[in-house]
Amino acid sequence: SYVLTQPPSVSVAPGQTARITCGGNNIGSKSVHWYQQKPGQAPVLVVYDDSDRPSGIPERFSGSNSGNTATLTISRVEAGDEADYYCQVWDSSSDPYYVFGTGTKVTVL
Amino acid sequence: QVQLVQSGAEVKKPGASVKVSCKASGYTFTSYYMHWVRQAPGQGLEWMGIINPSGGSTSYAQKFQGRVTMTRDTSTSTVYMELSSLRSEDTAVYYCARPTHDYGAFDIWGQGTMVTVSS
Numbered sequence: 039s040y041v042l043t044q045p046p047s048v049s050v051a052p053g054q055t056a057r058i059t060c061g062g063n064n065i066g067s068k069s070v071h072w073y074q075q076k077p078g079q080a081p082v083l084v085v086y087d088d089s090d091r092p093s094g095i096p097e098r099f100s101g102s103n104s105g106n107t108a109t110l111t112i113s114r115v116e117a118g119d120e121a122d123y124y125c126q127v128w129d130s131s132s133d134p135y136y137v138f139g140t141g142t143k144v145t146v147l
Numbered sequence: 148q149v150q151l152v153q154s155g156a157e158v159k160k161p162g163a164s165v166k167v168s169c170k171a172s173g174y175t176f177t178s179y180y181m182h183w184v185r186q187a188p189g190q191g192l193e194w195m196g197i198i199n200p201s202g203g204s205t206s207y208a209q210k211f212q213g214r215v216t217m218t219r220d221t222s223t224s225t226v227y228m229e230l231s232s233l234r235s236e237d238t239a240v241y242y243c244a245r246p247t248h249d250y251g252a253f254d255i256w257g258q259g260t261m262v263t264v265s266s
Contacts, residue, residue, distance in 0.1 A: 071252035073192075080242055080259050081192065086252035124192055128250045134208035136182065136194040 040132035042125055042139035049145045056112040058142045060125030063106060068127045070108040072101060076121045084123075085110060112144070120146045149173035151243050151257035158263045164231040167260045169243030176224035177201040180246055182253060183217065183228045185239040195241075198226055233264045 043061040050056040060070060070088050073081035083092050085101040088108065098113045112119055125139035154168040169181065183195040196207035198217040205217045211230070219226045226243060241260045244253035 069252075073253075075192075080256040081244075081253070082256075083252050083254045086247065086254070092254055126192075126252070134194045134210070135197075135206065138184075138192040138194065141191045 039134065040127065040129045040137045042127065042137055044123075044125060044139040044142045046140070047143045047145065049147055050112075050115045051147045052115055052117060054115055056115050056119070056144055058110045058112075058123050058125075058144065060108040060110070060139045061106055062108075062127065065106055065108050065127065066104045068103075068129065070101065070103050071126045072099075072110045073124045073126065074119075074121045075124065081124065115144075115146055117146050120144055149245075149255050151245060151255055153241075153243060153257040153260045156261040156263070158265065159233050161234055161264055161266055163233050163264075164229060165233060165262050166227055166229040167241050167243075167262070169226045169228070169257050171224045171226070171245070174245075177221060180249060181217075181219075181226045182244045182246065183215075184242045184244055184253075186242070186259075187236070187239040190239075193239075195228070200224075200226060230262075233262075235264050238262065238264045 048056055072085040074084045075081040084095050084099045088103040089101045100111045102109050123142045152170045157165050159165050177200050180197050180199050182197050185193050195211050198205045200219045207215050214231050216229045243257040245255040247254045
């Protein structure tokens with residue numbers, strides 16, 4: 039199966055920039071999606087197809103994807119950004135077809 | 148507005164089955180696949196399978212093959228996920244999720260259904 043590896047935690051001060059990586063074999067050839075999940079809530083899509091944002095998601099959220107690493111960048115971090123973040127890809131040659139990353143807890147200091 | 152509303156929490160004994168429903172509204176039910184994703188307490192997200200509400204075809208993660216059945220009722224715009232032979236490790240929140248398009252990101256999620264397996 040295809041494996042996506044994320045750092046367990048990232049800490050960032052308010053107003054600074056948080057970068058969350060998602061590592062996978064040749065992930066740059068796949069479309070990567072990112073979800074934000076706050077405690078007790080369902081996940082929310084924040085970036086899709088590597089770098090597009092759904093309507094209603096602040097421009098502070100951006101994404102990139104190249105080689106073996108995809109990155110979610112949160113600029114000008116706010117207290118409300120504290121959450122778990124998951125990357126996800128579709129890989130038709132894998133089982134399961136839809137793979138989630140291990141998840142990263144973002145803590146706002 | 149587009150929304151997915153799931154059935155309420157369940158408590159089951161080991162070996163039993165559970166059936167979770169997910170009612171869609173605000174869009175054409177048969178135009179979008181539906182996924183099921185689960186999350187054990189304190190753990191990450193795990194994809195279980197997908198159903199095409201138009202024809203009813205399904206595809207399941209190998210881990211759940213033989214234990215999971217996904218169905219739909221087009222008359223009520225509802226999809227169902229039934230998991231059998233429950234064990235304690237199946238204790239989790241189960242979500243339905245709609246993709247933006249075939250093989251796309253999951254932009255609409257249900258509120259989740261907590262399933263507890265305990266003797």
